[in-house]
Amino acid sequence: MSVGSYVKQSASSGMITLQADQSDLKAFADFAALVPKAATAAQRRAINKTLRWLRTHIARAVSQQERVAVTAVRQRLRAYPLNGNGQGKLWFGINSIxxxxxxxxxxxxxxxxxxxxxxxxxxxxxxxxxxxxxxxxxxxxxxxxxxxxxxxxxxxxxxxxxxxxxxxxxxxxxxxxxSLEDVRPHFESWSKRAHQQLLKVLEQELNFELQKYLRGTDRV
Structure with missing residues (x-):
């Protein structure tokens, strides 16, 4: 988690990787050290929720721009949940539809x-x-x-x-x-917006885990 979210492009697809970096988690470092399982659960939920948010917004944006049914665009988007490196990925195939x-x-x-x-x-x-x-x-x-x-x-x-x-x-x-080539310029902006959304949701999820911990309820 040394770097934040980023995007990589190829001739036929784009891959947006969502992950928090250490600077984003400084405010929660003590809590994460105290209850690492709870912090990991909060991170997993935050990334998976943000992937769903990103998939929905990209599908709508491309559908409106290219005048393509949103259901057809969603079939080109594939979300990969949190992996062992703390990353969630969203793949978007941009071959002609x-x-x-x-x-x-x-x-x-x-x-x-x-x-x-x-x-x-x-x-x-x-x-x-x-x-x-x-x-x-x-x-x-x-x-x-x-x-x-x-x-x-x-x-x-x-x-x-x-x-x-x-x-x-x-x-x-x-x-x-x-052709879906015209969606390429949006990858960077989508990645930035998704990262900001990730930080917002991550704060909510960590706060949820913190409140559970303070109330003495079972931890994840």
Missing amino acids: EASRAGRPRQTRAGVSLAGRRYQGAFFKKVYGGQPDIWIRTASKHFKASDYPDSEVSGGGGASSGWISENGSRYPLAKAKI
């Missing part, structure tokens, strides 16, 4: 629309896997690569990577996806 998960697709003669987005010339259909998705033939005059990022490559391919061949036919398809 299928556009069909942004809301309820509506097929029209002109294409597919959902969540304020329009994919002209596209169609909503099950091509691969168990769920239908939004596709477009890459030969279509309405095809825009920016609307179909990071599609998986398969079979007959196409003129460039990211295109998928429809059952090996001569009509390669691309799946509509939404």
Whole structure:
């Protein structure tokens, strides 16, 4: 616990690590030395509660910014409870997300629309896997690569990577996806806000344990 909370990023994800540092715990050092099990329990609860708080707020923020259903964003967030080093972690996968998960697709003669987005010339259909998705033939005059990022490559391919061949036919398809790259700048601010929240909750939890100790009740 020599350093506070921090964030690390990779090409496809971000990992926010929550932990208190020694300077944050100076006011509680005597209590922690007296009843270390109670202090450890307070720290565990504080970190786990803050992870849930952080997951909720990130999901809402990304949902609003990228116009994606909050339930789909939450599936990209994975919390890891307190470990032996006194750290709790929140992983966030930021690979492009299928556009069909942004809301309820509506097929029209002109294409597919959902969540304020329009994919002209596209169609909503099950091509691969168990769920239908939004596709477009890459030969279509309405095809825009920016609307179909990071599609998986398969079979007959196409003129460039990211295109998928429809059952090996001569009509390669691309799946509509939404890039989450724009959420990267928020990682540092989320980490700072989460650390402040952690200190707030930690104080509450330590005070709870202190009151239990002063009342002479069973300790954790």
